[in-house]
Every structure is written in structure tokens, then in C-alpha cells.
Amino acid sequence: MSNVYSMEPRTNGKVNINTTHGILSVELWGKECPLASRNFVxxxxxxxxxxxxxxxxxxxxxxxxxxxxxxxKDEDDENGSAVFQNGRFAVEIHSRLKFSRRGLLGMASINKNDLKMYDRFMICL
Known part of the structure; x- marks a missing residue:
């Protein structure tokens, strides 16, 4: 087994994303990233x-x-949304989670100077 996989904690949540090209199954790290997981779900x-x-x-x-x-349709909607009261939430950094392989899902921040997460997400290719 690769060191990358053995160092990652186990996932404990799953979401199926229905796309026009089929179903995309995404696993979540609810324990390590509770805010991001809750927001996404x-x-x-x-x-x-x-x-x-x-x-x-x-x-x-x-x-x-x-x-x-x-x-x-609303060009002013660049702030995004989140389920939390202020509409965004802090970055959740975990030493064992790295975006170093294909298929990982993470929340996107508005910009590099404001590390607050919201509704946008990315999947590593």
C-alpha cells in the first residue's frame, strides 16, 4: 500500500453526486473536517x-x-453561501489530509487572502 493512503485517516461519510455523465461518489472526512462536511452535506x-x-x-x-x-443570472453573487450564520467558515487544516491525488474533494475559498470556505468545491484530477 502506498504511504499516501496509509497516512490518510478513514473517511466516515459519503455523498453521491448525480451528473449528466453518471454518478460521482465522494467520501468525506467528517471527523477531521466537521464544518466542511456538514456544510457540503x-x-x-x-x-x-x-x-x-x-x-x-x-x-x-x-x-x-x-x-x-x-x-x-445574478452577476453579483460571488460571495457564495454556507449553512453557518455568517455564510462562511474557517479553513480546517489537518496534517494527514493532503490534496495530492486524484479524486479528493475539498471546499474552495473565496480568495487566497481570505481563507474562509463557502459553497464552492473542487475535485482533484
Whole structure:
């Protein structure tokens, strides 16, 4: 077994994302990233991501989604949304979680100077 896999903690949550190309199964680290996991699951349950396109593809790096389809009509909607009171939540850093392999899901921040997470997510390619 690769060292990368043996160092990662076990996942304890799962979400199936229905896409036009089939089902994408995503596993979550609820213990290590409780805020991000809760936010993602709650937004999924509320239908927030329904009909939402993947809006950014960087080959060999990531696929990004999470901007709801309805917000494409509202050009001012760049702040995103979260289930928490202030609409965003702090970055959850864990020493055993690295975005170093294909298929990992993480929440995206608004910009590199404001490390607050919200509704956008990325999947490593």
C-alpha cells in the first residue's frame, strides 16, 4: 500500500453526486473536517447544488463546481453561501489530509487572502 493512503485517516461519510455523465461518489472526512462536511452535506440535502454546472476545469489539476445554476443570472453573487450564520467558515487544516491525488474533494475559498470556505468545491484530477 502506498504511504499516501496509509497516512490518510478513514473517511466516515459519503455523498453521491448525480451528473449528466453518471454518478460521482465522494467520501468525506467528517471527523477531521466537521464544518466542511456538514456544510457540503447540508447544501446537498437542501438541493442547493441541483442543476449546478461544473464551472471550472483545469486539466491535470482540478474540476470546480458548487455555484448554483440560479446564481449565474445574478452577476453579483460571488460571495457564495454556507449553512453557518455568517455564510462562511474557517479553513480546517489537518496534517494527514493532503490534496495530492486524484479524486479528493475539498471546499474552495473565496480568495487566497481570505481563507474562509463557502459553497464552492473542487475535485482533484
Amino acid at each position: 447540508q447544501l446537498c440535502l437542501e438541493g442547493y447544488y441541483d442543476q449546478s454546472p461544473f464551472h471550472r476545469l483545469v486539466p491535470g489539476f482540478c474540476l470546480q463546481g458548487g455555484k448554483p445554476a440560479k446564481s449565474y
